[in-house]
Structure formats: C-alpha cells, structure tokens
Amino acid sequence: MSTAMTQHVARLLLLPIFMIAIAVIVKGYADTGDGFAAGVIAALGVLLQYLAFGHEAAERMRIVRYAPLGALLGLIVALLVAFVPMLFGKPVLTHTPGVGEHAVHFGTLEFITPALFDIGVFLVVYGFAVGAIGAIARSYEGEGPR
Amino acid sequence: MMLLALAIPWFGGIVVALLDGRKRRTGLVAIAVLAASFIASIVNGIAIYRHGAQEMVAGGWEAGVGITLRLDTLGVAFTVLSLGVLLAALAFEVANGVQTRVFPALVLLMATGLTGLFLTGDAFNFYVFFEISMIAAYVMTSYGGQPRQLRASFIFAVVNLIGSVLFVIGIAAVYHITGRLDMAGIRDQMPLVSTSPAILTATIIFVAFSIKLGLFPFHFWLPPVYTGTTPAVAAILSGALANIGTYGILRFGGDLFPRELARGGNVLLILGSLSIVYGALQAISRGSAGEVLAYSAIGQVGYILIAIGIGGRAGFVAAILYAIINSLNKTALFFAMNLRGWIVSAAFAIGAFSVAGVPPALGFFAKLALFRLGANERDWWVVALVFIGGAMSFIYMFQLYGWRFLKPADGDETPTPLVAQLITGAVALALVALGVWPEPLLALSQHAASVLPGVAP
Amino acid sequence: MILILSLAVAVLFGAGAYLLLKHDLLRVIAGVVLIGNAANLFIMSAALTRGAAPLYPLEDPRTTSDPLVQAMTLTAIVISFGVSALLLGLIYLVYVAHLSVDMEQLSSAEEEQAGVDDELAAAALMPVDGDEDEAVAIAMSEHSE
Numbered sequence: 001m002s003t004a005m006t007q008h009v010a011r012l013l014l015l016p017i018f019m020i021a022i023a024v025i026v027k028g029y030a031d032t033g034d035g036f037a038a039g040v041i042a043a044l045g046v047l048l049q050y051l052a053f054g055h056e057a058a059e060r061m062r063i064v065r066y067a068p069l070g071a072l073l074g075l076i077v078a079l080l081v082a083f084v085p086m087l088f089g090k091p092v093l094t095h096t097p098g099v100g101e102h103a104v105h106f107g108t109l110e111f112i113t114p115a116l117f118d119i120g121v122f123l124v125v126y127g128f129a130v131g132a133i134g135a136i137a138r139s140y141e142g143e144g145p146r
Numbered sequence: 147m148m149l150l151a152l153a154i155p156w157f158g159g160i161v162v163a164l165l166d167g168r169k170r171r172t173g174l175v176a177i178a179v180l181a182a183s184f185i186a187s188i189v190n191g192i193a194i195y196r197h198g199a200q201e202m203v204a205g206g207w208e209a210g211v212g213i214t215l216r217l218d219t220l221g222v223a224f225t226v227l228s229l230g231v232l233l234a235a236l237a238f239e240v241a242n243g244v245q246t247r248v249f250p251a252l253v254l255l256m257a258t259g260l261t262g263l264f265l266t267g268d269a270f271n272f273y274v275f276f277e278i279s280m281i282a283a284y285v286m287t288s289y290g291g292q293p294r295q296l297r298a299s300f301i302f303a304v305v306n307l308i309g310s311v312l313f314v315i316g317i318a319a320v321y322h323i324t325g326r327l328d329m330a331g332i333r334d335q336m337p338l339v340s341t342s343p344a345i346l347t348a349t350i351i352f353v354a355f356s357i358k359l360g361l362f363p364f365h366f367w368l369p370p371v372y373t374g375t376t377p378a379v380a381a382i383l384s385g386a387l388a389n390i391g392t393y394g395i396l397r398f399g400g401d402l403f404p405r406e407l408a409r410g411g412n413v414l415l416i417l418g419s420l421s422i423v424y425g426a427l428q429a430i431s432r433g434s435a436g437e438v439l440a441y442s443a444i445g446q447v448g449y450i451l452i453a454i455g456i457g458g459r460a461g462f463v464a465a466i467l468y469a470i471i472n473s474l475n476k477t478a479l480f481f482a483m484n485l486r487g488w489i490v491s492a493a494f495a496i497g498a499f500s501v502a503g504v505p506p507a508l509g510f511f512a513k514l515a516l517f518r519l520g521a522n523e524r525d526w527w528v529v530a531l532v533f534i535g536g537a538m539s540f541i542y543m544f545q546l547y548g549w550r551f552l553k554p555a556d557g558d559e560t561p562t563p564l565v566a567q568l569i570t571g572a573v574a575l576a577l578v579a580l581g582v583w584p585e586p587l588l589a590l591s592q593h594a595a596s597v598l599p600g601v602a603p
Numbered sequence: 604m605i606l607i608l609s610l611a612v613a614v615l616f617g618a619g620a621y622l623l624l625k626h627d628l629l630r631v632i633a634g635v636v637l638i639g640n641a642a643n644l645f646i647m648s649a650a651l652t653r654g655a656a657p658l659y660p661l662e663d664p665r666t667t668s669d670p671l672v673q674a675m676t677l678t679a680i681v682i683s684f685g686v687s688a689l690l691l692g693l694i695y696l697v698y699v700a701h702l703s704v705d706m707e708q709l710s711s712a713e714e715e716q717a718g719v720d721d722e723l724a725a726a727a728l729m730p731v732d733g734d735e736d737e738a739v740a741i742a743m744s745e746h747s748e
Contacts, residue, residue: 322649
C-alpha cells in the first residue's frame with residue numbers, strides 16, 4: 001500500500017522523528033525521557049521507511065545499514081562508562097561529576113557521564129530494534145535471509 | 147580488580163561478535179579472553195580466601211540504595227567452575243571446527259551472564275544476569291542446524307521463559323513482602339514476614355529454579371534438547387548453565403529463606419528421590435548415548451536436592467561438592483560421547499566411574515558425602531537411595547560404555563581431531579587427580595558452605 | 604484498585620496459558636508475551652500505593668509512589684521485548700526448515716525425517732537434506748548477528 005503520498009509523508013517525517021528522539025535524550029536530564037525511549041522512537045521512524053519504501057530501499061539508507069554496528073558500539077560505550085571508574089579505584093558505575101558537584105553547562109544541557117551512558121543505551125536499543133525490523137521485513141516479503 | 151572476571155568476557159564478547167566465529171583465529175581469541183577471565187576469577191578466589199568476602203555498591207551509593215555486588219566463596223566457587231566448563235567446551239568446539247559465526251561470542255556472553263549472576267548481591271540484578279545467560283542459551287540450543295532440533299530448542303526457550311517469568315514474579319513478591327531487593331536487606335527482613343506469603347514466595351522461586359535444573363516434574367524439556375544439540379552445547383547446558391539452578395536454590399534457599407527451606411525440606415527430599423529413581427530407570431531403558439546422559443542428568447540433580455533438603459552445614463557442603471563434581475562428570479561424558487580413540491574411551495570410563503561413585507574417580511567423594519550425611523542424620527533411606535542410585539548409574543553407564551567403545555569401529559566415521567581428544571582427556575584427568583587428592587576441593591566446599599547463615603565457618 | 608489489578612493479572616496469565624497450549628507456534632509466542640505482561644503488571648502491583656503521585660514532579664518525598672518498581676518493570680519489558688524478537692526469529696527458522704509452524708505437522712514431519720535418517724544410516728548413505736541444513740545454518744548465522 002505504498003503510494004506517492006505515503007512515501008512523501010515518510011520522507012518528510014524521518015528528520016522530525018530523529019529530532020524528537022534526540023530531544024527525548026537531552027530532556028531526560030530535566031524532565032521525563034531517556035535513551036531507551038529515544039531509541040524506540042527513532043526505530044519507529046525507520047519502521048515507517050520500511051512500510052513506505054519496502055525493505056530494499058530502506059536498507060540502502062545509511063542509518064539502517066550501520067544500525068547493528070551502532071548497537072555494538074553503543075554497548076561498548078555504555079560498558080566503558082560503567083567500568084572505567086574502576087580503573088581509578090572507584091565503584092563500578094560511578095558518575096562524574098558526582099551529585100551536587102559543578103558540571104559544565106551548555107544551555108540546560110549538562111556534560112555528565114550519565115548522558116554518555118544514555119547515548120550508549122540509545123544506540124543499543126535503536127540498533128537492536130532496526131535489526132529486528134529488518135529481519136522480520138525480509139522474511140515477510142518471502143525473500144529469505146540475506 | 148574484583149569485577150575483572152565480569153568485564154573481560156563482556157568486552158571480549160562484543161569484539162568477538164564482530165568477527166566471523168567459523169575462523170580458527172576468532173576461536174583462539176575467544177579462548178584467550180575466556181582464559182583471562184578464568185584466571186581473574188581464580189585470583190579473586192585467592193583474594194577472598196585471604197581477606198574475606200568483598201562488597202561493592204555500584205555508583206558509590208549507600209548499601210541498600212545502589213546495586214550491591216558481592217564476592218564470597220560460594221559465588222566464586224561456582225564462577226570458577228562454570229568458566230572452566232565453558233572454557234573447555236569452547237576449546238573442544240574450536241578443535242572440532244565451529245559451525246556458526248556467533249558461537250564463540252555466545253559462549254563469552256554466557257560467561258558474562260553467569261559471572262554476573264554469581265557475583266551480584268541484588269535479587270533483581272540476579273534476574274537480569276540470569277536472562278543474559280539464558281538468552282545466550284536459547285540461541286545456542288538452535289546451534290548445529292539440524293531442522294528437527296529446532297522444535298526442541300523452541301520448547302526449551304518457551305519453557306525456560308515461563309521459568310524466568312515465574313522467577314521475576316517471585317522477585318516482585320519478595321520486594322512486596324520485604325520492601326528490599328538487596329540480598330542483605332532481604333535476609334534481615336524475611337524473619338519478620340508472616341508464614342504463608344513467605345512460603346508462597348519461596349515456592350515460586352524454587353519452582354523457577356527447578357525448571358532450570360530439570361528436576362523431576364519439570365524435566366520434560368530436557369531430554370530432547372540434550373540429545374538434539376552438539377556435545378559441546380550439551381556440556382555447557384549441563385555443566386555450566388545448570389549451576390544457576392543449584393546456586394540459586396543454595397543462595398535463595400540457604401541464604402535468604404532458611405526458615406522456609408527448613409519447612410519445605412521434606413518436599414525437596416521427595417522431589418529429589420523421585421528425580422533419582424525416575425532418571426535412573428529412564429536412563430537404563432534408553433538406547434542412545436545422548437538420551438542416557440540426559441536422563442542421568444535428571445537423576446544426578448536429585449542427589450543435590452536431597453543434600454539441600456537435609457540442610458545444615460553437612461548438607462550444604464555435600465550439595466556444593468556434588469554440584470561441582472556433577473558438572474565435571476557431565477562435561478567429560480558429553481565430550482566423550484561422540485568421539486573415538488583410546489584417550490576418549492579412557493575418559494568416558496573415568497566419567498562413568500565418577501557418576502557411579504567408584505574410587506579413585508572424584509565422584510566417590512560426592513557419594514561418600516551423601517552417605518555420611520544420611521548416616522549422621524539417621525536417615526537410612528537416604529543411605530539406601532544413594533546406594534541403589536549408585537548401582538543403577540553403574541548399570542546404565544557401563545551399558546552405554548559397552549555400546550560405544552567395546553563395539554568394533556565401523557571404519558567410516560570421521561577421524562576425531564587429536565586436540566578434542568586431548569581436551570576430553572584433560573577433563574577426565576582432572577577428575578582422577580582431584581579424586582586422588584581431594585582435600586582442596588573438600589576445603590573449598592566447606593568454606594563455600596560457611597557463607598550461608600546458620601552454618602558456622 | 605488491587606482487585607482490578609489482580610483480575611487483570613489473572614486474565615492476562617490465563618489467556619497466555621491458554622494460548623501456550625495451542626498448536627500454532629505463533630499463538631504460543633503470543634501466549635508468552637501475554638504471560639510476560641502479566642508479570643510486568645504484577646511487578647507494578649508490588650508497590651502500589653493509593654493516590655500517591657509518581658516520582659516527578661518531586662514535591663513531598665513522602666507522598667510519592669515507589670519509582671523502583673517502574674524501573675524494574677521497564678527492565679522486564681526490555682528483556683521480554685528482546686526475547687520475543689528472538690523467538691520470532693526461531694519460528695522463522697522453523698518455517699524455513701519445515702514450511703509450517705504447526706506443532707503437530709512439525710512432529711509428524713520430524714518422525715518421517717527420523718525414519719528416513721535411520722534407513723539411510725542403516726544403508727550407510729550420505730546424510731539427507733544437505734541443502735536444507737545449509738540453508739538453516741546460513742539463516743541462523745545471519746539472523747543472530
């Protein structure tokens with residue numbers, strides 16, 4: 001059911017969806033939102049592309065092709081945030097700067113290690129969800145695995 | 147330092163997942179990573195032996211607020227055991243030639259899950275690591291690619307998923323009745339909880355672990371899965387993954403719910419006895435090597451359950467000892483199952499002796515511990531059961547030995563790689579060496595049992 | 604409120620258990636998902652307090668409801684999400700191998716295949732279904748990336 005209309009809408013919506021996803025991560029430090037929700041939102045945007053253009057066209061997009069790699073990268077980032085403090089003799093998952101300490105601000109955005117952890121989570125969730133969507137889409141269209 | 151054993155396989159697993167596991171080089175990298183983690187956990191064990199248990203709260207929060215990670219002898223003993231089995235299985239599979247590209251990464255991720263699970267001091271975190279290792283196991287059972295094994299692995303996944311759901315329901319119930327998730331807090335709060343909710347919660351958690359262990363009424367998923375997969379995966383499932391069940395019942399039963407465990411002791415004894423008899427009878431009547439070993443696995447966990455059911459210091463020591471020995475036995479037997487050659491034949495014989503409890507193999511001490519336990523408690527039927535069970539396992543193991551190794555070789559079988567034979571031989575050699583010099587292992591299980599409350603060090 | 608929640612948990616669990624007994628593997632997965640959601644609701648109910656606001660906005664810490672159960676539920680949801688994706692992948696492999704996702708058809712197909720295997724093994728011939736094995740091996744390796 002892919003018409004020119006749906007394709008236009010899908011193409012138009014992709015960028016705003018990613019913007020919302022990023023906003024959800026950033027907002028997570030002052031309001032509701034986190035990397036997991038952002039990853040799911042971004043993956044929904046990709047799902048829309050699959051619906052509108054079919055899996056072949058969708059898989060040509062760079063954000064889809066590198067998603068599984070991004071998931072592994074995200075996992076490494078999150079694990080580094082967790083384990084690097086141990087090198088300095090602190091407990092696992094210690095965040096810097098600590099609670100109540102001074103953090104570098106950019107507007108309302110704070111540069112703290114939990115943000116890095118959340119970006120890792122975002123990449124993991126996004127990569128996993130896009131990978132799962134791709135696998136199911138390929139099998140649904142009866143073409144078998146890659 | 148203390149989390150190195152956890153961090154190494156986790157990072158290593160991610161890196162290895164990027165590589166093609168069918169290449170020999172990737173397999174060797176994975177083996178190196180796992181060996182490093184194994185050594186790190188042994189170093190941890192020595193540190194604990196010298197300085198006592200270590201504790202760390204993630205993120206520098208107060209105890210009871212953040213996630214607690216706790217290193218004690220019980221956890222480290224199971225970590226070293228599981229990592230050792232995984233290491234042997236990975237080396238065995240690499241020697242035979244890995245068939246899918248994800249297998250080495252899966253072994254590393256399962257090592258991550260198991261290490262985390264044995265190290266955590268937080269009930270919900272236990273569930274998370276538990277799921278990491280189970281998900282690796284779900285994928286692993288479909289490894290091997292035989293179409294007709296897919297159904298077995300599907301059943302395995304669904305049944306164990308129900309077990310996980312039951313477990314998380316149990317954790318939620320624990321949180322509801324105690325208001326705590328850290329194990330120290332639960333231990334403090336449990337005596338204040340009234341009897342019936344406590345018993346109900348303990349039962350749910352016990353059923354969840356019984357499903358993982360493949361105990362008698364929950365065993366139905368086990369034989370098709372064990373017969374369906376490759377020997378290395380079967381060894382991993384029975385030698386490493388089943389430790390979750392033993393450790394879980396010991397940790398939750400012996401440590402967190404000692405009152406409920408004492409009340410339910412008779413149920414454990416009955417289920418354990420049924421498992422032993424059922425497993426042995428089925429194993430005698432089965433025709434294929436995989437099935438005999440699978441039913442034997444059901445029978446062997448019965449002994450562990452009996453030891454836990456009797457409880458007390460001697461009971462927990464016997465349970466830990468039996469769990470360690472059973473893992474090594476099953477690893478040696480599953481490795482030797484499909485191979486040919488004199489080393490393998492000898493290894494199988496040693497494994498069989500060990501299962502039957504005949505000296506000088508290590509299994510003798512496992513049976514001896516149970517024997518003594520029964521005699522001390524004046525539970526003569528436990529003594530009788532151990533004796534009858536041992537005799538039956540002697541019958542089925544040597545029936546199997548007769549079919550497998552005393553038959554003249556067909557001649558058309560593929561030659562076994564020498565390295566795989568040597569690995570099998572090494573596991574068997576460990577069984578004999580520890581059987582001749584068992585003091586370290588006995589001391590280890592004594593020390594590990596002293597972690598559980600009500601048991602003086 | 605407790606009554607409504609416990610009824611919801613019971614209905615979800617019951618419906619899930621009913622679906623688990625079906626022959627169609629897709630329904631079995633739907634049953635697993637339902638049971639998982641029953642567990643999630645149960646976790647939420649573990650710290651249910653009447654009329655308390657959620658964590659945010661934080662005004663008076665004594666009247667807020669417990670945020671920990673929500674974190675636990677979120678974790679459980681993520682895990683069940685991953686596992687159901689995995690199970691769907693497994694079903695796809697079953698479908699590729701047997702062209703069916705019906706439990707009864709699968710077991711009869713397996714028996715046939717086992718019979719064929721035995722005959723062939725007796726005659727010491729080549730293993731059967733080489734192509735199919737290969738297809739599944741490829742499917743598996745690709746899928747689990």
